[in-house]
Amino acid sequence: MNDTRSTSGWAWPLALGLVLTGLAYYFWWGPMIEHQPVWTVGGDAWGIYRAAHFVGWGDIGGAYAPANGLVSFPGVAVLLAPVAWFTGALHLSESFPPFIVPHASAGLVFQPIELAMAASVLFPVARLAGERGIDRRLTHVVLVVMAVLAWPTAAVWGHGEDTLAVTMALWTIVALAHGSWGRAGWLLGLGIVMQPLVVMLFPLFWAVTPSGRRAIFTLRSAVPSAGLLGAAFLSDPGDTWRAVVVQPTPPSLNHPTPWIAWSPRVPIVTSQSLHSVLVGGRPVATEHVLRHTYEVAGGPGRLVDLVVALAVAVWAWRRPPSPAGLIWLAATVLAARCFLEAVMTPYYVMAPLMFLVLAAAGRSTVRFVLASVLALFVEVYSYGHYPPWVWWTPIVVALSVMLVLGCPDQVGTPTSTADRSCVSGPEDVLVSSQGPAAT
Numbered sequence: 001m002n003d004t005r006s007t008s009g010w011a012w013p014l015a016l017g018l019v020l021t022g023l024a025y026y027f028w029w030g031p032m033i034e035h036q037p038v039w040t041v042g043g044d045a046w047g048i049y050r051a052a053h054f055v056g057w058g059d060i061g062g063a064y065a066p067a068n069g070l071v072s073f074p075g076v077a078v079l080l081a082p083v084a085w086f087t088g089a090l091h092l093s094e095s096f097p098p099f100i101v102p103h104a105s106a107g108l109v110f111q112p113i114e115l116a117m118a119a120s121v122l123f124p125v126a127r128l129a130g131e132r133g134i135d136r137r138l139t140h141v142v143l144v145v146m147a148v149l150a151w152p153t154a155a156v157w158g159h160g161e162d163t164l165a166v167t168m169a170l171w172t173i174v175a176l177a178h179g180s181w182g183r184a185g186w187l188l189g190l191g192i193v194m195q196p197l198v199v200m201l202f203p204l205f206w207a208v209t210p211s212g213r214r215a216i217f218t219l220r221s222a223v224p225s226a227g228l229l230g231a232a233f234l235s236d237p238g239d240t241w242r243a244v245v246v247q248p249t250p251p252s253l254n255h256p257t258p259w260i261a262w263s264p265r266v267p268i269v270t271s272q273s274l275h276s277v278l279v280g281g282r283p284v285a286t287e288h289v290l291r292h293t294y295e296v297a298g299g300p301g302r303l304v305d306l307v308v309a310l311a312v313a314v315w316a317w318r319r320p321p322s323p324a325g326l327i328w329l330a331a332t333v334l335a336a337r338c339f340l341e342a343v344m345t346p347y348y349v350m351a352p353l354m355f356l357v358l359a360a361a362g363r364s365t366v367r368f369v370l371a372s373v374l375a376l377f378v379e380v381y382s383y384g385h386y387p388p389w390v391w392w393t394p395i396v397v398a399l400s401v402m403l404v405l406g407c408p409d410q411v412g413t414p415t416s417t418a419d420r421s422c423v424s425g426p427e428d429v430l431v432s433s434q435g436p437a438a439t
Contacts, residue, residue: 010126010139010140010143011122011123011125011126011143014119014122014143014144014147015116015119015120015122015123015147016119017147018115018118018119018122018147018150018151019112019115019116019119021151021155022111022112022114022115022118022151022154022155023111023112023115025040025155025156026039026040026041026107026111026155027039036102037102037103038100038102038103039102039103039104039107041095041104041107041110041111041158042114042154042155042156042157042158042159043156043157043158044069044157044158044159045110045111045114045157045158046094046095046096046097046104046158047067047068047069047070047097048068048069048070048076048077048080048158048159048161049080049084049094049106049110050067050068050096051063051064051065051068051070051074051077052076052077052078052079052080052081052083052084053081053084053085053088054068054077055074055077055078055080055081055084056081056082056084056085056088059235059236060074060077060078060228060231060232060235061231061232061233061234061235061236061237061239061240062235062236063077063232064232064236064239064240064242064243064244065236065239066239066242066243067096067097069097070243071243071244071247071248071249072161072194072195072196072244073192073193073194073195073196073225073228073229073244074193074228074229074232075161075190075193075194075195075224075225075228076160076161076164076194076195078228079161079194080110080113083109083110083113084106084110086109087105087106087109087110092104092105092106092108092109093105093106094106094107094110113160114154114158114160115154115155115160116160117154117160117161117163117164118150118151118153118154118155118160118163118164119147119150120163120164120167121146121150121163121164121166121167121170121354122143122146122147122150123167124167124170124171124173124174125142125143125146125170125354125358126139126143127174128170128173128174128323128327128358129142129143129358129361131174131177131323132323132324132362134361134362135365138361138365138368139361141368141372142357142358142361142368145357145372145375145376146354146357146358148376148379149350149353149354149357149375149379150163150350150354152346152347152350152379153347153350156347157345157346157347159195159347161194161195162194162195162197162347162350162351163350164191164194164195165191165192165194165195165197165198165351166191166198166350166351166354166355167191168187168188168190168191168194168198169187169188169191169198169201169330171187172184172187172188172191172201172205173323173326173327173330175187176205176208176209176326177323177326181209181210181213181216181217182213182216182217182220184205184209184217185216185217185218185219185220185221186220186221188201188202188205188217188220188221189220189221189222189223189224189225190224192221192224192225193224193225193228196225197334197337197348197351198334198351200305200306200309200333200334200336200337201309201330201333201334202221203309203310203312203313204309204312204313204316204326204329204330204333205217205221206218206313207313207314207316207317208316208317208320208321208326229244232244248296249296249342249343250343254343254344254345255343255344255345255346255382255385255388255391255392256296256342256343256344256388257341257342257343257344257388257391257392258388258389258392259300259301259340259341259342260296260342260343260388262300262301262342263296263300263301263342263343264296265296296342296343301340301341301342302340302341304336304340305336305337305340305341308332308333308336308340309333309336312329312332312333315329315411316329319411321411322408322410324359324362324408325408325410325411327355327358327359327362327406328355328359328403328406328407328408328411329411330355331352331355331356331358331359331402331403331406332403334351334352334355335352335356335399335400335402335403337351337352338352338395338396338399339396339399344382344391344392346379346382346383349378349379349382349395349399350379352399353375353378353379353399353402356371356375356399356402356403356405356406357371357372357375357402357406358406359371359405359406359407359408360372360402360405360406362406362408363405363406363407363408367405367406370401370405371402371405371406374398374401374402374405375402377394377398378394378395378398378399381394381395381398382395
């Protein structure tokens with residue numbers, strides 16, 4: 001078995017490198033590449049930061065004002081609220097889309113934190129690689145690939161909370177592997193409240209938890225999101241419902257997939273003009289709507305995704321997986337989102353790619369190399385703008401091949417109904433139903 005301390009030690013310089021390269025992008029991409037005298041913050045970052053201000057002002061429901069663009073759970077806004085309060089107290093400048101301040105000084109404080117959120121994923125990856133006995137040198141390469149996959153979520157898109165949610169999901173697997181069922185509940189709960197993409201992993205993790213611990217696991221997984229969302233609904237039920245439940249997404253800006261044909265449309269007014277006309281010799285301000293367009297809700301694809309998550313959970317309940325099998329099953333659930341989402345954004349592929357690369361690394365070096373090449377292909381290809389079938393098909397095929405590459409020889413082991421907790425495989429001894437039940 002690999003030394004987890006040595007692999008975790010390698011994660012620190014890589015995390016620092018991720019932050020420093022992200023800051024280099026922040027300062028120099030605009031002037032050197034786009035020839036614009038601006039500091040480049042992730043596309044959605046300032047809207048989320050504005051939402052954090054609302055939380056700091058005591059109006060958590062106001063975080064879901066449409067202008068902020070927050071369509072996730074409020075964890076990231078709560079996490080950043082003290083930072084927003086601090087930069088506001090110092091009167092640092094910041095952008096507020098569509099109004100862009102070329103050199104917003106609040107970004108000097110905010111952007112390193114955003115990048116650190118993305119870098120956090122390296123530490124549970126190092127821990128899992130070490131405990132699964134992956135070769136130390138191979139682990140170093142795995143961490144480099146993970147850093148490459150995590151970097152754009154924060155630097156380009158301003159969604160470090162997505163990677164932070166994956167971090168918590170991976171730490172949940174570590175906790176389950178050591179029989180720390182209560183701790184696993186808190187960790188998954190923190191991941192869900194940051195970004196609900198990992199909520200689809202709840203049925204799987206619930207299925208591998210011993211029956212006597214499922215109640216506390218469920219409670220702790222739900223408490224952070226239930227508390228913060230409940231407060232937001234009480235403060236602003238309309239905007240909160242629209243952002244969290246409907247989750248409208250503009251297909252004109254992102255990448256529509258073939259599922260868009262079956263997704264409900266949400267009409268919106270995208271742009272307006274305000275100008276003066278003369279009425280009776282006096283100027284009167286008149287507003288003219290230039291055009292109407294629409295956004296789309298999640299649609300039936302998300303219902304199918306839920307069915308996939310439940311089916312995987314039933315499989316895990318009937319055939320409790322080893323840690324290798326648990327990682328691969330989690331990758332299957334997360335990949336299903338990319339298969340079934342009506343409108344995709346490139347950073348959506350980050351979560352399944354990370355799990356799939358980690359799964360392949362536990363199989364062999366050759367499989368890891370092939371999976372890494374495919375992961376980098378998906379990462380780059382997802383930024384292209386093509387018709388739905390042309391964009392969606394190569395990504396689905398690549399993810400499917402990665403699922404094959406990472407699939408363990410034995411995903412699960414049949415057990416009696418009396419013991420349906422996660423159990424260890426013959427060469428992957430991490431999880432045991434008799435492990436300590438941490439609170």
